[in-house]
Amino acid sequence: MTRLFTGEVCSGRAAGAFLLKHKNNKRPGSVCSRFNRMELTTNTNVGVDNAAMEAMYDETLKNFTEGSIVPGKILSVIDGDVLIDIGYKSEGIISAQEFKDLEEDPIGQEVEVFLEQLEDKEGMIVISKRRAEQQRAWDYVVNECEEGSVVEGTIKNIVKGGFIVDVGVDAFLPGSQLDVTPVRNPEEHMGKTYQFRILKINLERKNIVVSRRELIEESRREGRRKILAEIQTGELRKGQVKNITDFGAFVDLNGIDGLLHVTDMTWGRINHPSEILKVGDELEVMILEIDLEKERISLGLKQTMDNPWQEIEARYPIGARVHGKVVNLAPYGAFVELEEGVEGLVHVSEMSWTKRIQRAADVLNVGDEVDAVVLNVSTDDKKISLGMRQTEDNPWEVVAGKYPIGSLVQGQVRNFTSYGAFVELEEGVDGMIHVSDMSWTRKVNHPSEVLKKGEEVETVVLEIDSNSQRISLGLKQAQDDPWAGIVDRYPIGAKVSGIVTKISSFGAFVEIEEGIDGLVHISQISDDHVERVKDVMNVGDTIEARVVKVDPVEHRIGLSVKAASVEDADFEVREEMLEGLQPGAELVNLAGAFDSAFGDKLEEWHPGDATKSGDKEEGEDKEEGEDKEEDKKAE
Template sequence: MTEETAVEEAPAVEAPPSGDATAVAEKPVYGQISIEEFEVSEYSETEQEQLEAMYDESFSGIRQGEIVQGRVVNINPNEILVDIGFKSEGAISIREFGDDPTSIEIGQEVEVFLENVEDLEGRVVLSKQKADFMRVWDGIKEAHDNGTTVRGRLMRRIKGGIVVDLLGVEAFLPGSQIDIRQVKNFDQYLGNEYEFKIIKLNKARRNIVVSRRSVLEEEREKMRGELVSELEDGQLREGVVKNITDFGAFIDLGGLDGLLHITDMSWGRASHPSEMVSIGDRIRVKVLNYDRERERISLGLKQLTPHPWENIGDKYPETTTTQGKVVSITDYGAFVELEEGIEGLVHISEMSWTQHVRHPSKLVSIGDMVDVVVLKLDVENQKISLGMKQTDPDPWETLDARYPSG
């Protein structure tokens, strides 16, 4: 077969009917559905507008800058996802849920503050802390304006003070406002609940500063007024050791401080007030003198017990042999304590029958327990003369027996 024959035998393509000069190619078909059916809207134009209106209406109650109700939908190590019924969830830092985020559960309802309906990532921006703050702000402001107290719990230490949970929001308690006296150990207050005065507010920065000291000062002033009207010489009072100096201790009687001088702490010797009392001790004292004009109070501790010199003659009559402790040494002798508040002097000449004592320290030391004899008792001047050598026989009295003549 020649090439010409092949061309002649090829089937001819039918031309479109002469009456359809403007024929259009058929559109693709997918399965049994043509592309035209996909392009036809499921809703009419009116129905589409109604649906869009209903969608917009579903968010009409959600406004930026307001507190809204949300539901926890997911919990991650660093953030919690909350659904507020908007087109996307909001992520909140887990730190905003307090010191115990483990108490948060999926499905739990929470109040959150809507900061922004959409951030750069298309997510709604929420805050739990701001919601807590806004919820209690009116009450906090009212307490601040009226000077009333608000109860709070001390949560954790930070630089310069302590964070306080105040009606569910965080407030700052400066170290200087924890107590009337200076506080060195903040940790002892953690976990405790107290009444506080709000001394500073800043809504824009959500800054709340509180004071416990102001509350204590008001209570102290009230107690002071009551104490001033009741205090009399000779009364027995309870107080707390507030401060210790070299000459005594200041005792807080509840509104007024009194001085407990070192000489009124014990009938015996006390080298320093800290040997007798410690700061914070609650002790019972006697009011020795109250100067109302100068508001000075002298207190006594030893006056709560009988004076040791009462009936001293019955306890230590002359020629009595007893034992005591050396408490002081001088050039002329040694002072021996027979009991608390009763001391006697052993003169250097009464220390030994046979030795020439150049100094008392050659025979005794402070703290030594020694046997002594009461040589003389001066009750009026509260003086006792003691002897150490008298506990042994006088060698001159037995000289003849030991060394007979001839």
């Protein structure tokens, strides 16, 4: 029996109940936990002397050390508090919340508690069941676990930089070590139990750092090795979309990632993988290629579907009329979807018979529905060429009948190029006037020297090529040729008067009538030797000369100043008058005569040097070259 300071004697259970009842209103000397060795007495009926009792008391106190774990027994539970007897001079109190496995009738249940303090300011012991469990867990970690070992734990809290994990003791899990992918929603992991690898143990700070990611990566490495050992090209595998990029999607094949490239997702056209896939999608894909050394797998999704290009020629024969929707535009043409996974290209050159279309976007928009005709099919290249203009009548098929060669036609100047002008004869039908066909008497360097945009002109049809959709027109041919009858107006030996218009190293050009120039060769300027033409002649001088040669075809007239002083009766064409000219030619070609002597100066021979067929062909070749270059760029 224990004697209270007031002289009241109570049993241990009664003292515990009294302590719980008055734990918040303790007074020194009023509870049975405040013992004093001098006041211990023994009931004479028990038969134990004071000396023996005092010895037992001293021995009991020696067995308790603060900071140690001691066994205890539950005496009672009152108002959420548990009274624990550890065999010390007083009992301790622990909140019931520290008990995870408290029985319905816990009286007498044995528990381990952590002795925090033998005696607080109230004279009571301070104990904790939770700290005992933590100490046991810490001791287990220190004694049984090493850095690198695996433990099980529950994520209990989110802190800055990571999580707190209960592995028996609190451990820190960095945010980057929770999973192999960034954690987008940390809250979804709260309360979940996982396996963790111990990365670091700090005994001094009682700090443990763990990782779940390392276990996942280790498992995945093992899984990759296993999958690579058994996987075969061409087989089908199920997987989950793990990540999406601009060029494709990574699919998790239960331990190893494979790349599903955007070109292998569908037989049709897509601009970005996200148009048909999203993270988390379950897919069945085909193994296309395996790189064991780099542990890379290429996957295909469209290969698990029927190929729409099989027997494509039977479904879309050449000449067939089709209907489709414009799904993409490029500068060189429009892509038209004929069915899912099958597209055809309408090149800009196949969009109109009459209009020169520079860009497909000028006439079409994405989403437009169009009719077209199949022009060509390539199964190997998976290409179909389409034509929109073939759905309409070709106006060029009747052009030859409407505009016969040699007929006079009128039109409006629509556009210029460096080599000619385009004249619109009717809507969609243009003819081209080459610069060489613009004037009889002058060399035209650019059509703007003669014509203006929007001007109405009368021309002559020179040539028609319906296949190439070209009409050649002549402006000068619709006018009188001043060189017609030139032989009658300027016979050999006739005296003429004219003005010097141009001086060259080999002679002087003299205008004898508007648009008609003749050449006085340097040898025919004076009886005296002339070193330089400009020493004896100047532009604007009026001179008199005789005609010594006439070429109405090449528009050339040869003049001699020296012969002008000869009497008419005495005049005759002598060989020296033709010096520098092509000998033996019936019609003098002065440009050819001076070719070897004066090289590029021959371009100065005559300002009307624009009617040569060679110049015209060069211009036409230039036009064709530009068209071909344009088509090449488009392709």
